[in-house]
Amino acid sequence: MTAWLTEAVPRGRIAAFRTLVYLFVAADLVVFTPWVRTRVDVPGDLYQPLLVGRLLPLPTPTPALVGVVFWALLVTALLAATGRAHRLLGWTVFALYFEWMIVAMSYGKVDHDRFAFLVALAVLPTAGRARHGDPTRTEAGGWALRVTQISVICTYFLAAWAKFRFGGLDWANGSVLARAIIRRGTDLADLIAQVPHLLIVAQFGILAFELLSPLVFVVPSRWRTMTVGFFYSFHLVTIATITISFAPHLVAMASFLALEKVRPVVFVRRLLGRPPPAVPTSSVPASPAAAPVSAAAAPDPSPTAGA
Template sequence: MTGWLTEAVPRGRIAAFRTLIYLFVAADLVVFTPWVRTRASVPGELYQPLLIGRLLPLPTPTPTVVAVIFWGLLLAALLAATGRAPRLLGWTVCALYLEWMIIAMSYGKVDHDRFGLLVALAVLPTAGRARHGDTTRTEAGGWALRVTQIAVICTYFLAAWAKLRFGGLDWLTGSVLARAIIRRGTDLADLIAQVPYLLIVAQFGIVAFELLSPVVFLIPARWRVAMVGFFYSFHVVTIATITISFAPHLAAMTSFLPLERVRPLVWARRLAGRGPVDAEPMSTPPDQARPDDRARSGDQAPVVGRPVGP
């Protein structure tokens, strides 16, 4: 079990995941949750903090408190995305974003799509330093990704558990999706709703999908990315029909992907034609270098099967 939790991954994957998550936090402030800043104008007596907000001596949101958190978090997230000072900036972003979410969710509505992202922010500072393209493997980074993956899958599984716990079997046969389409459905959703019993079948499918999501940890690695791709396709359909994005959850779910292969700066240099791009791994040991590389460095390796002498 310990080996599974700390399965080593390339440091380049940690660097890419770190950059993506912290850039998402910055985008979240200005694109997805800018409405949190309006909490500053809400009377303080309406602030009913979550349990963690009641346990910690957190201040009631005021214009000054909200502004300091917003600008401090935005700056810290952009700096953290560079990979510098991963622990200091990582813990800073984690603390500020947690407070940002406490403010957002302490007025009667709690979104479950933030769980995976919050866990990612809590564990990323423990992964240590990592550079883009670095192929050396790290168990600390592997643990950070695995814990995030578990949080992502728990989001699905516990959502199904909540549906059955509070809605019972009536959730499966009721009008849940029909009401969602009436409230915020698209033209595509209207077409789907006209097919008899299709929404009921979809509700059974949603719960089955969420309950079976832990299977992603049991299948071979070569199929895991395909299953995660199915997860993403589920959310594409959700956005296209009832306009619910689950963007923080989708960002955290990239912990399953081989992000070290995504090298936008390298691709940009290649497209710009700025000379040859070093495609070799940053940490290739000398004894694993190709023969032509050793020849260029003056260390010519013998070629197997090549005759010696005339």
């Protein structure tokens, strides 16, 4: 079990995932959750902090507090995306984003698409130093990715458990998707809704998908990427039909992917005609062909050798 939890991965994968996660934090502030700053405009009596907010305890949001969290988080996330000071900046980003989420989710609605992303922010500071393109493998980085992957799958499996807990099979037999399409459906969703019984079949399919999601850990490695691709396609359909993005969850799910193979900086340098940055010498194992040949093993260059 320990070997599975700490399965070593290339440091380049950690560097790429770290950059992706921290850049999304900055994008989240200005694109996906800028509405959090408007929460301070409502009366403080409406602020009902989550349990963790009551246990710490955290103060009631004010314009000054939310403004400081916003700008501090934006700056530190962009700095953390460079990979420098990964522990200091990583823990700072996690603490600030955690507070940002408590403010966002303490007014009556809690989004479960943030769980795996918060776990990723919590474990990335422990992953160690990493450079883009570095092929050396790290168990600490492997543990950080594995914990994030488990959180991604828990999001699916526990969502199915919640459906059974509160609705049972009536959830699958009901009109959940129909109500979602009425509230926020697209033209594509309207077309799908006209097919008899298709929405009921889709609801059973969603339950089956969520319950079977842990199988991603036991399928052969050659099928794992395709399985994760199916996960992404499920969310693509969700966005195209009922406009629910699950963006932070999709970022966390990139922990399953070989992100070290995606190197935009190298691609840009090649377009500009510049050589890619050199990989550290200590990271590249010596090639057997480069080993010196001893005099005893060297072939005899004389014409009569072997005669």
